[in-house]
Amino acid sequence: MARIALAILILGCCTCAVWSVNDRLREVYSWKQLDFAFPDHKTKHAAIASGEYVQANNLPLGLEVWRDKLFITVPRWKAGVASTLNYVSLGSGSNNNRSPRLVPYPNYKMNRLPATGQPTTNHIINTYRLSVDKCDRLWVIDMGISNGTKLGQPQLFVFDLNTDQIVRQFVIAQDLLRVDGNTWFPGLLADTDSNSCNKAFAYLPDIGGGLVVYDFRQNTAKRIEHHYFYFDPLATVFHIGGVRVEWPDGVFGLGLSERHQNGFRTLYFQAMSSTRMFSVDTNILQSNTTGTNTFEEYRHLGYRVAGMQAGAMSVDEPTGTIFYALVNQDAVGCWNPKQHDRLSPKTSDVLSQDSETLEFPADLKVDQDSNLWVLSDRMPRFRFQVNNFDLEDVNYRVLRAPVADAIRGTVCESPRTLTRPPSSPDQPSPFRPTTITTGGSGWNTPSSRMNDFD
Ligand SMILES: *[C@@H]1O[C@H](CO)[C@@H](O)[C@H](O)[C@H]1NC(C)=O
Numbered sequence: 192m193a194r195i196a197l198a199i200l201i202l203g204c205c206t207c208a209v210w211s212v213n214d215r216l217r218e219v220y221s222w223k224q225l226d227f228a229f230p231d232h233k234t235k236h237a238a239i240a241s242g243e244y245v246q247a248n249n250l251p252l253g254l255e256v257w258r259d260k261l262f263i264t265v266p267r268w269k270a271g272v273a274s275t276l277n278y279v280s281l282g283s284g285s286n287n288n289r290s291p292r293l294v295p296y297p298n299y300k301m302n303r304l305p306a307t308g309q310p311t312t313n314h315i316i317n318t319y320r321l322s323v324d325k326c327d328r329l330w331v332i333d334m335g336i337s338n339g340t341k342l343g344q345p346q347l348f349v350f351d352l353n354t355d356q357i358v359r360q361f362v363i364a365q366d367l368l369r370v371d372g373n374t375w376f377p378g379l380l381a382d383t384d385s386n387s388c389n390k391a392f393a394y395l396p397d398i399g400g401g402l403v404v405y406d407f408r409q410n411t412a413k414r415i416e417h418h419y420f421y422f423d424p425l426a427t428v429f430h431i432g433g434v435r436v437e438w439p440d441g442v443f444g445l446g447l448s449e450r451h452q453n454g455f456r457t458l459y460f461q462a463m464s465s466t467r468m469f470s471v472d473t474n475i476l477q478s479n480t481t482g483t484n485t486f487e488e489y490r491h492l493g494y495r496v497a498g499m500q501a502g503a504m505s506v507d508e509p510t511g512t513i514f515y516a517l518v519n520q521d522a523v524g525c526w527n528p529k530q531h532d533r534l535s536p537k538t539s540d541v542l543s544q545d546s547e548t549l550e551f552p553a554d555l556k557v558d559q560d561s562n563l564w565v566l567s568d569r570m571p572r573f574r575f576q577v578n579n580f581d582l583e584d585v586n587y588r589v590l591r592a593p594v595a596d597a598i599r600g601t602v603c604e605s606p607r608t609l610t611r612p613p614s615s616p617d618q619p620s621p622f623r624p625t626t627i628t629t630g631g632s633g634w635n636t637p638s639s640r641m642n643d644f645d
């Protein structure tokens with residue numbers, strides 16, 4: 192019996208050696224726990240004393256890059272989050288601290304929760320994923336919910352990054368949300384014409400099965416619904432870091448192609464609980480027609496094998512590569528529609544997979560200089576307080592690679608396809624979830640049904 196266990200262990204290690212090498216992405220920052228740059232020591236100590244700041248409850252989730260600012264969001268899933276919208280300086284002036292404190296953006300005051308009974312409007316309560324556009328603006332969607340309590344309506348903020356001023360604040364009205372309350376915006380994507388900054392849109396995926404389109408010039412928003420925005424019922428079970436989660440999450444990751452001759456682009460989208468990719472022309476999203484009479488304009492572009500569900504997504508415009516976070520595989524994948532028009536197991540690739548450093552890739556972004564950034568954070572273990580979430584371990588990481596290095600030798604770089612035998616979508620993924628090779632609590636941890644709507 193012991194001998195068999197040993198054999199399995201050794202096999203596990205071999206699998207590690209092949210699949211768990213994260214040699215394309217370089218670690219830029221890592222943290223055991225996050226800390227913040229408070230205005231002063233007194234404020235920090237008061238925040239700790241009052242419970243306004245509980246260090247262990249702060250988990251980084253989203254990232255975005257603008258010049259020498261690396262933005263990092265911290266969702267208010269639990270109480271004690273010091274600040275939800277933050278950045279760290281990438282500039283050469285900053286020292287070599289590899290675990291820098293997060294600086295609240297635009298300031299600490301705006302990131303504090305309002306006192307009970309006070310208006311929430313000028314506070315950023317709870318934000319996840321961000322978008323920087325070509326006009327130096329930061330787009331933020333705030334869910335308005337803290338520690339499971341709704342404090343205000345979801346709100347869209349747009350900041351001018353050159354002045355750090357709010358240039359737009361838009362409350363997402365109730366009629367743009369699901370009537371049953373199950374709306375959740377995991378992020379947003381800005382689509383701006385750099386020749387005319389007023390001509391801008393933001394697309395907000397609702398995992399409840401919709402897409403909200405915000406028109407900056409008109410200052411209006413509308414909701415579009417389509418069957419392709421829903422989850423696949425067969426792809427709702429995830430095993431991440433030894434935690435089994437059921438996520439019925441619809442449309443989540445969005446990416447934009449370069450601009451076509453007609454001025455519009457292709458929006459690529461996929462549900463979190465699905466392995467399929469879809470697209471629609473932004474012309475359809477921006478026009479005044481409704482989803483029902485444009486059904487045929489939405490296209491199905493193919494699939495990855497079972498187990499390869501993806502969350503966050505980002506596009507490198509020069510090469511056309513679409514990167515996505517393979518949350519169930521501790522991996523980052525890619526597909527390049529400029530090289531292969533259909534997504535399939537042979538036309539998509541895994542460029543990095545590592546059960547240690549990529550456990551739950553929560554967000555990824557390609558910046559304007561074609562660097563791929565990835566944030567991983569062990570989120571399921573953190574959220575469910577599974578006993579193997581260790582505050583003394585390195586839990587949160589930011590990794591980076593130039594896109595050219597990230598895709599080198601993959602099918603995203605050239606018209607070549609993978610020669611490994613195609614797997615049927617009904618077969619388990621060739622990449623086993625990490626719990627097998629890492630040991631720890633493995634499959635025996637309690638199942639958790641996760642409610643993402645809080
Ligand atoms: C946060 O939510 C938990 C669970 O509902 C609750 O027990 C706790 O009191 C809340 N904390 C604060 C500070 O509101």
Ligand SMILES: *[C@@H]1O[C@H](CO)[C@@H](O)[C@H](O)[C@H]1NC(C)=O
Pocket residue numbers: 478479
């Ligand atoms: C769409 O509707 C808005 C408001 O009704 C209007 O201002 C705009 O011109 C319309 N756009 C097109 C392309 O018809």
